Amino acid sequence: MSDWTAADLPSFAGRTVIVTGANSGLGLVTAQELARVGAHVVLAVRNTAKGEQAARQIGGDTEVRELDLQDLASVRAFADGVDAVDVLINNAGIMAVPYALTRDGFESQIGTNHLGHFALTNHLLPKISDRVVTVSSIMHMFGRINLNDLNWKARPYLAWPAYGQSKLANLLFTKELQRRLSAAGSPVRAVAAHPGYSATNLQGQTGSRFGTRIWLANNRLFATKPEYGARASLYAAAEDIPGDTFVGPRFASRGPVGPTPIRSPLARDGRTATALWELSEQLTGTAFPL
Numbered sequence: 001m002s003d004w005t006a007a008d009l010p011s012f013a014g015r016t017v018i019v020t021g022a023n024s025g026l027g028l029v030t031a032q033e034l035a036r037v038g039a040h041v042v043l044a045v046r047n048t049a050k051g052e053q054a055a056r057q058i059g060g061d062t063e064v065r066e067l068d069l070q071d072l073a074s075v076r077a078f079a080d081g082v083d084a085v086d087v088l089i090n091n092a093g094i095m096a097v098p099y100a101l102t103r104d105g106f107e108s109q110i111g112t113n114h115l116g117h118f119a120l121t122n123h124l125l126p127k128i129s130d131r132v133v134t135v136s137s138i139m140h141m142f143g144r145i146n147l148n149d150l151n152w153k154a155r156p157y158l159a160w161p162a163y164g165q166s167k168l169a170n171l172l173f174t175k176e177l178q179r180r181l182s183a184a185g186s187p188v189r190a191v192a193a194h195p196g197y198s199a200t201n202l203q204g205q206t207g208s209r210f211g212t213r214i215w216l217a218n219n220r221l222f223a224t225k226p227e228y229g230a231r232a233s234l235y236a237a238a239e240d241i242p243g244d245t246f247v248g249p250r251f252a253s254r255g256p257v258g259p260t261p262i263r264s265p266l267a268r269d270g271r272t273a274t275a276l277w278e279l280s281e282q283l284t285g286t287a288f289p290l
Contacts, residue, residue, distance in 0.1 A: 003256045005231060006033040009238050013038030016085045017237065018124075020044045020067060020117070021092025023054040026135070026195055029230035030089060034237070035060030042085070044078060044092075046070075067092075069116025070102035072284060079123030087237050088124055090117040090134040090170075099157040106283065107151040109159075113166035118173060119284040126289050131189040132177065133236045136170040138194055138248070141264045143168030147275055150283075168267055169276060171246065176273040177288075178243035184290040189243040193236040194260075195229030196249040231257040 017034050021027040022043035035041045035058050043058075044067035045051035051064035065081065068074035069092055093113045102111035121132055143164030149155055152162060170192060177190040235257050236247040248260040266272065281287050 004235055004239075004258060006036075006227070006234055009033060009037045009234060011038050012238075015087070015130075016040045016042065017087040017089065018042040018044050018082070018085050019089045019091055020069065020120070023047065023050040026226050026230045026233065027089075027091040028054050028058070029226045030091060030233045030237075031062070032058045033230065033234055035062055042082075067120070068103075069112045069120070070104075070106075070108065072104050072116070072119055075116055075119045076123060079120060082124060082127055084127050084129070085124060086128070086130045088121060088128055088132045089233055089237060090121065090132065091233060092117075093135065093166075096159040096163045098159065099152070104284075105151070107153075107157070107162060109162045109166045110150055110169065113163075114169035114173060115280060115284055117170075118280045119286045121173075121177065122284075122286040122289055125188070128188055131191060131237070132174075133233055134170045134174050134190070134192050135233055136174075136192050136194050136246070137163075137167040138196065138262060139164050140167040140171055140194075140267055141262075143264075144266065145169060145172065145272055145276055147272075147279055150279065168264070171263060171267040172269070172273040172276050173280070174246075175244055175268070175270065176277040179270070179273070180277075180288050181243065181290070184288075186290055189241075191236045191241060191243065191245045191247065193232035193246070194248040194262075195232055 012034055017039045019027050019031045022031040023045045031041045031043055040061045043051045043055055043062060043064045046068045048064055048066050055062040055064050065078060067078040094109055100108040102108055106115055145165060145168055174190045174192040181188050232247045245259050246263050249255045249257055
């Protein structure tokens with residue numbers, strides 16, 4: 001595994017890339033680097049004012065469009081406004097936040113990190129020419145999928161297990177999406193990435209003053225910079241890798257970036273992947289369109 005960096009990105013001239021959550025953190029770096037190599041980058045963001053500010057910082061060929069992953073109507077409206085896209089990067093997410101519900105009644109972490117992106121991907125899939133990149137986390141290792149209570153309505157809510165469940169869902173989604181793409185004879189690939197432990201604005205939004213202070217202190221001591229954390233997403237978006245590849249740092253949080261075997265046994269479970277997909281279709285009212 002070579003020490004791959006954003007400097008190794010090939011030209012994306014003439015290609016369109018959608019990056020969700022592109023106004024800050026890993027999404028901002030991802031969008032900036034892709035614009036640098038010639039991509040037309042759509043910044044899919046909930047706050048368009050912040051998105052416009054990010055676009056000015058990025059420069060290049062960018063477009064800002066509103067997307068609220070906690071609102072399925074917003075997801076559909078966004079997808080309806082897209083004519084064609086080469087690469088979709090499902091980057092946006094929230095982490096270990098207090099219990100809240102999305103507009104459609106989903107627990108906010110599974111709703112944002114998985115169900116919103118699930119619906120977005122299925123709406124866009126007939127328009128995607130190359131690949132879907134979904135950003136997971138090494139915290140998926142601590143996740144468990146509860147198909148009977150995905151939205152934490154029948155059990156006490158725990159912020160970190162809920163986050164782990166949502167990140168495990170990202171990998172199971174990628175696995176099942178690739179299975180369906182292959183079965184349909186589609187050339188589109190579904191891949192996943194994780195940044196390791198990278199300092200972003202997620203750690204400052206835990207809803208706990210004490211917890212936020214701990215995380216920000218840890219960021220200063222242990223976390224990598226977003227420029228490093230975004231490498232996995234960029235590698236996954238650009239390199240010629242098989243479908244269902246998981247990309248990340250060699251040593252979980254540091255080291256050269258490339259395909260990684262750091263995937264829990266639960267994240268490899270094809271039956272759970274299929275069952276989660278079917279449940280997600282029911283909850284979002286969307287289905288595999290190919």
